Amino acid sequence: MAGGKKRLEDLDVQQWEEFCERCARCCYEKIDFEGRIYYMRIPCDQLDLSTGLCRIYDERDRIRNDCQRLTPEVVAAGILPADCPYAKQVANYQGPMLAEEE
Ligand code: SF4
Numbered sequence: 001m002a003g004g005k006k007r008l009e010d011l012d013v014q015q016w017e018e019f020c021e022r023c024a025r026c027c028y029e030k031i032d033f034e035g036r037i038y039y040m041r042i043p044c045d046q047l048d049l050s051t052g053l054c055r056i057y058d059e060r061d062r063i064r065n066d067c068q069r070l071t072p073e074v075v076a077a078g079i080l081p082a083d084c085p086y087a088k089q090v091a092n093y094q095g096p097m098l099a100e101e102e
Contacts, residue, residue: 020085025039
């Protein structure tokens with residue numbers, strides 16, 4: 001989806017899905033350390049590394065109940081890379097760190 005700022009809250013399901021660039025960077029394990037999110041270099045075991053796609057996308061809530069489905073509130077919480085198209089819609093977005101960066 002091209003264009004300027006859109007309120008994530010206003011997207012329909014298809015528009016929401018089209019925002020994702022399928023880079024798969026958010027499908028790596030994360031830890032919350034003292035309120036700050038850190039990315040690990042460990043991919044989800046359901047991530048197909050050759051395609052960058054989730055193998056169980058339509059069933060992820062059932063099969064991986066620790067998979068965090070994206071909502072505007074989850075995006076605003078700062079779990080996505082700062083240059084992710086969803087995160088770019090959030091003013092003053094604070095993205096996570098790679099665990100080795102600090
Ligand atoms: S980081 Fe953003 S663009 Fe990349 S897969 Fe995750 S939601 Fe999609």
